[in-house]
Amino acid sequence: MPVSDFRGAWSEPEVETFFQETTIPIRLATQRPDGSLWLVTLWYRYREGTLECATGANAALVRFLRDDPAVAFEVSTNDVPYRGVRGNGTATLAPDADKTVLRALLERYLGGTDSELAAWLLDDDRKEVRIRIEPHELYSWDYSERMTDSSDNDDT
Template identity: 55%
Template sequence: MVSLEPSGPWSRERADEFLTQTTIPLRLSCRTPAGDPWMLSLWYEWDIENTELRCATSADADVVRFLRAHDDVAFEVSTNDPPYRGVRGRGTASVEPDAEKTVLRRLIGRYLGDDETPLTKRLLSPDRDEVSIRIRPTKLHTWDYTSRM
């Protein structure tokens, strides 16, 4: 396991637990090729052993072009309802082909379950080219306002 101790109230183990168990989409901040800020939400999985986040998206999504131009990113996974808590950080992102949709299939199971929804069928369509986005954090920060709320 890569050692990356977060700042804030949580230990690395608590941050790992939160990122593994929480199924709120990750908010990803990056820059366009022109250098303008851009933010989007993506499903994610947390790989504890490699200390990295993985997301999936269509190969022709704007964010793919953006990340290929500038690989530095910021991200946040935080609760939407009180008590507010979460993990944020920064790092670098890489885009890799995922012809078998391996990451996407795991994310569908994580966020939707194994049911055959219209969204699942559209996402797994043979006509859709898929990529994975690998985010390697260089900084993690946690917060937890449970005691204030």
């Protein structure tokens, strides 16, 4: 993982395992041309030390990243015990003409391409872009130990 600043609860291999095994969408923040912030939620996959996403070629996010490729991101659980990874990095864009990344994401998050959503996303007329995020800083956290009793369901 080409990270210049790595901190937090987990080792690099533990962060890589979290990215590979966790199918929670990534929250990706960037700046709009007017300097205001923009936040989107996307599916991602971890590949060769980077995070890859896909989106439509005409998405506002694509325009914003062309103007400024700096991003911040977070992949974190929404249920107790809270744990995850946040960081920042640089995004690069490339056409996903054969929709390789998109297909991989559909497999990862939906378990296949046999759905109306998949058919719509894979439509030949839809142009797709791959977003590859190279992390520069990563910070992991895991509140499992301190939240052990918070995650127990007591139905009495």
